[in-house]
Amino acid sequence: METNTGMQRATSLTVVKTVGGVQIYSRIYNLLSSFSTYVAITANDCARLSVADYTDRLTAFKTYVESIEIGLTVNTASAYVENTTACPI
Numbered sequence: 001m002e003t004n005t006g007m008q009r010a011t012s013l014t015v016v017k018t019v020g021g022v023q024i025y026s027r028i029y030n031l032l033s034s035f036s037t038y039v040a041i042t043a044n045d046c047a048r049l050s051v052a053d054y055t056d057r058l059t060a061f062k063t064y065v066e067s068i069e070i071g072l073t074v075n076t077a078s079a080y081v082e083n084t085t086a087c088p089i
Contacts, residue, residue, distance in 0.1 A: 008083035009054055010076075011046060013061075015069050027069075031057065035064045054080065 011031045017024045034040040038057060049057065062074045 006082055006084040008081055008086050009046060010058075010079035011043065013065060013074065015065070015072065017069075029061070029065050029068075031061045036060050051080070 013029045013031075014026065015029065016026045032041050032043060032046055038060060046054065046057075058076055058079055062076055065074055066072055
């Protein structure tokens, strides 16, 4: 049985690179996709991950994206937040 905890989990990150105020590219990285040693999962799989497993995947995802987007520091502070509107208890 699943229990809704009221906590929302981020699953994607959009990176927009600009140079001199001109957008060079925009990329979307998805936490659910395969990367590094992690296999692709569904949104339901992600929702069922323990907090520790989600945090581990998120940390590895941050490292992965930062290895591609040189100079970028990914802030994950708002990746796991309370949102009882989207995730009612």
